[in-house]
Amino acid sequence: xxxxxxxxxxxxxxxxxxxxxxxxxxxxxxxxxxxxxxxxxxxxxxxxxxxxxxxxxxxxxxxxxxxxxxxxxxxxxxxxxxxxxxxxxxxxxxxxxxxxxxxxxxxxxxxxxxxxxxxxxxx
Numbered sequence: 001x002x003x004x005x006x007x008x009x010x011x012x013x014x015x016x017x018x019x020x021x022x023x024x025x026x027x028x029x030x031x032x033x034x035x036x037x038x039x040x041x042x043x044x045x046x047x048x049x050x051x052x053x054x055x056x057x058x059x060x061x062x063x064x065x066x067x068x069x070x071x072x073x074x075x076x077x078x079x080x081x082x083x084x085x086x087x088x089x090x091x092x093x094x095x096x097x098x099x100x101x102x103x104x105x106x107x108x109x110x111x112x113x114x115x116x117x118x119x120x121x122x123x
Contacts, residue, residue: 012024013025037062
């Protein structure tokens with residue numbers, strides 16, 4: 001696996017304790033981290049560098065799947081990314097009008113659906 005790490009503000013540190021894997025991300029310096037995950041499961045990822053007020057919230061998970069699960073996911077997503085529109089799962093041929101776009105939100109924004117149909121396009 002290859003991770004491309006960057007930081008915009010201060011030094012951060014990508015740390016996966018169970019993998020004994022840690023790499024700093026320095027502002028303005030792109031960094032690559034390459035590793036091979038050998039254990040399937042979900043592992044915590046934390047920032048190991050005191051980096052500011054939100055440091056304690058900088059947590060996520062690394063999920064390692066089996067090769068078979070990954071291959072199935074890859075096959076499913078290849079079809080979704082196909083440039084052949086005959087095989088595409090979904091497509092939006094035209095942009096909806098303002099009224100069509102807003103009608104599901106009419107009640108929440110306090111507007112009558114009939115009023116939305118009177119909107120003029122913003123050119």
